[in-house]
Amino acid sequence: MSKLLKCFSAKDWLFIFLSLALLGAQVYCNLTLPEYMGAIVGNIKAGAMAGDLSLYWSDILKNGGIMLAFVAAIYTTTILVSYLSSFAITDAMAKARQQVFGKVNDFSMTEINKFSIPSLITRSTNDITQLQQTLFMIINLGLTAPITGIVAVIKILNLSGDLSIVTALSVVALILLVLVMFIFVVPKFKKIQSLTDKVNLLTRENLTGIKVVRAYGAEKNQEQKFENVNREVAKTDIFVDRIAGLVSPSMSFIMSATSLALVWLGAYLINDGKIDFEILTVFTQYSMQIIMAFMMISMLLVMVPRGIVSAQRINEVLKSQSSITDGAGVDENLLTEKGTIEFKNVSFKYPGADDYVLKNISFKVQKGQTVAFIGSTGSGKSTLINLVPRFYDASEGEVMVDGRDVKDYKTADLHDKIGYIPQKGVLFSGTIEDNIKYGKADATEDEVNEALKISQSKFVFAKPEGVQYNIAQGGHNVSGGQKQRLSIARALVRKPEFLIFDDSFSALDYKTDKALRRALKSHTKGTTCLIVAQRIGTIRDADQIIVLSDGEMVGIGKHDELLSSCPVYKEIALSQLKKEEL
Template sequence: MIKLFRHLKPFGISIFGIFALVFIQSIADLYLPTLMADIVNKGMIPGDISYIWRVGGVMLVVAGGGAIAAIVSSFLSSKVAMGFSRNLRSRVFSRVQSYSLNEFDKIGTASLITRTTNDITQVQTVLIMMLRMMVSAPMMGIGGVIMAISMNRRLTTLLAIALPILIVFIGIVGKTVIPLFKVIQNKLDKLNLVSRENLTGIRVIRAFNRIDDERRRFDKANLDLTNTTIKANKIMAGMMPIITLIMNLTSVAIIWFGSRRIDLGDLQIGDMMAFLQYATQIMMALLMFSMMFVLIPRGEASAVRINEVLHMEPEINDPVKPKKLGKEKGYLEFKNVCFSYPGAEKPAIKNISFKANPGEVTAIIGGTGSGKSTLINLIPRFYDVDRGAVLIDGVDVREIPQETLRGKIGFVPQRVLLFSGSVAENIKFGKEDAIEEEVQHAAEIAQASEFISSMEKGFDSEIAQGGANVSGGQKQRLSIARALIRRAEIYIFDDSFSALDFKTDARLRSALKKETGDATVIMVAQRVSTIMEADRIIVLDQGEIAGIGKHKNLLKTCSVYREIVASQFTEEELA
């Protein structure tokens, strides 16, 4: 947690002010019992009314000053904690944005959401408690002991008996409850994961009539979290009555023995009343310590998870000395590329070598799991190669800044994702400063203008989260428009025509040929009809190139390609 508190530097002046105000509040609280003792001993017993008014006025001023200091310190501590958590959330979010897909896979999306929200809230709560109690609790405890001894040394023996009992009890409770708080955060991750899968997969769940099964799965995770939380809270709830009992028994003992000292003339009534208040302050300070003792480990568990996000080094980083790109633009080359996913038994792709030039369409085809999507994910550097190199304009992509690299690419992913907002905003995601004419042109090329114009508000029509209110084919066309508006040097279409009918597919490919004439086009497809006219077709089989060439040549030379074609066309159509 100390590592996280390094981010408190911008709030240094406010923190100093909080500590100063808490110090003033603690001094005021420690001084009040002494003033009360003086009023009783020197004012009430002798009947000196003027002394009561005079010292009573001082008490009011001290109490008022302490109250003002408490209010202002509480306000500042809340402000500092909220500002700290705001900055920390921003840092975590920015850090996550720099992750490669491997880091996402290691931590998991549901856990990242929990760490950005709940875990930071836990640290924020601990910080507020620490700012308010870190100075107050030790001062009240130590100061209370000093003032109690100054009132009566013999009565202090009662505190020497009560305080160790209280400390041992708090230690036992802490040792029991701290591991539970760590488990709670992990179970909260599990609940978030189940919730997220249920919400994003609701169509599949309903289609397979698994609503009851998923409800039971959610209830199991929910009940597991609930039971653990209740167990921890039961222990915490049981702690307060026992601490209160110890405090009350101590107070009774002080009054009992104090009254006997008064009878013997060794103690004044006012001093006993002040001693009682100091004893209460000491035990309250110990109670504050116990609250911190329980909350800090819970915050520590969250801080460890947050630090894991902040300190996890991304596998993909910008080069220290980036190389300058040549004047030629859009040239792509794979040189003996091999890549394996972490923990995989064998490479996803191996020994991949080919060139793709501007003005050409390079198509990639192969069976399921042959490595098509893996191959194109290496171009924008979503992953780094294990061996070999991916070159753009003659420069290894690892020697190009990521922003520069991805600025050269228009990417249409296999799994289309649209964002909540208008149709125009989704298309402009590819180019933020695009004008209206560019948006309309991109939509027209992507064959999206027709269905957009049929919407109630046209380009201003709202897209639901994840594109839930548009069809699969409409999603693909909007995603293609989003890529086209970039005017990129390299276009990558990862099976982006699968949801289109043959007529729309043909019109789109015809329009794309004119629009991307000067760019390098990489097209992954399952349908042979989509890639038959490509300048180069790369056939993948089990992660390796089984053949490269044009459609007619591959029919003669590549058995894998012939099998794919035969599965989609009749002999008459092939003839």
């Protein structure tokens, strides 16, 4: 939990200590009030016995004034503690949320897949909120309840041993009640958080694939899947709520029964001359404080385990280390090669998998060359190019960039060399200009416009707002082809050393595809390009074409060479083009 404790700044700790000091003063005031109430009862009794209450009126007013002062102090400290603790905890949890977000950004795909996206969302939101509420309760009740209970017990033991038995029996009943709740409820909290992950997963999955769901009339199927998980969440919550629902009436019953027993037994003791009414009044007040203290402790015992579960889940994220770590760094001035990419006997399998996705891949790309990858679905094309920006690390062999192993680079330096365009165009909410400048924050207007023109994003200039046109979340107000072109423009604006296209032309029509390739060829001379594609037309002019099948290289060469030397390539080509078009 040390990671979470570091989220508290010196100011936060100061506010927490001030809160604890004020709570100490509040406890003192609460524990002193019964004594003055007893004194007032004693004054009234003495005045009644003397037959003239006015003789003790000044003492009654004095004690009453002191009680009002204590009540005002309790009211003031409660407000101050609430303000100070709220500030400290909210500030610390905001930092924790920021740290989790930053940590997730540093994760490789291995860690993201390990936790799952819905779980990471839950940990960043629901778990932190749950922990925030728990910490607030701990600070406000964690000190006051135990101290109040312990001191009140000491005081009643000094007042009357007989009446203490009643309070002791009440405390035992409360402890048994809390234990029952602790045993049955606490194990359910971890289950609730896990089920919340599942709810987020299904909700996200359904909303992301809503078009497919509707197209196949699968609404009922999705609703049934959600209902099954939702029913499990409800079932668990109902179980917890039913047990928790017994606590409040049970405690109210114990408090009422204790008050009745104290009055009944107190009457006998007063009649026997063992105590007086003043002691009974003070004793009753302290007994109620003891019971209230145990009620607060029981609330803590319900909330704290849930908060601990949330804290553990957050801490799991914060203490996880990315499997992709920075290298020592590469001095660009000492590089003997520039613009080259080389795979040396590279094999790769996903973490936890038994089978290799790539097997013994070796090739070299020279500066300014365009190398394309083609193969059937699942042949390992995208996996291969994902090893260059280190989304994953090779299981065996070396991936070299500019003559150095990618593991030698600092990740940020490596990524600065690369313009990466994923198959599914990813846009962020904001203007088109914001999205293009995501690739280069200080890009000029001319650079943005040039990147848009090269990427054939002419539709931008046709809009009244131009580059200030607002993109909706996920880019839902532009087409798939437009998203791909804007993603390409984002990569082009940074003028990278390498361009990686992961099937980034798939949503383009043939005319736009051809125009884009022609523009890229004339405007990106000297830039090394890796292209994953399914269309022969997209890659036939590449300097090299690498053919993959079941993770193995089965062919390398130019278009014409592969038609005669690689049956897999020829089969793909004939499935798309007529013989005379080859």
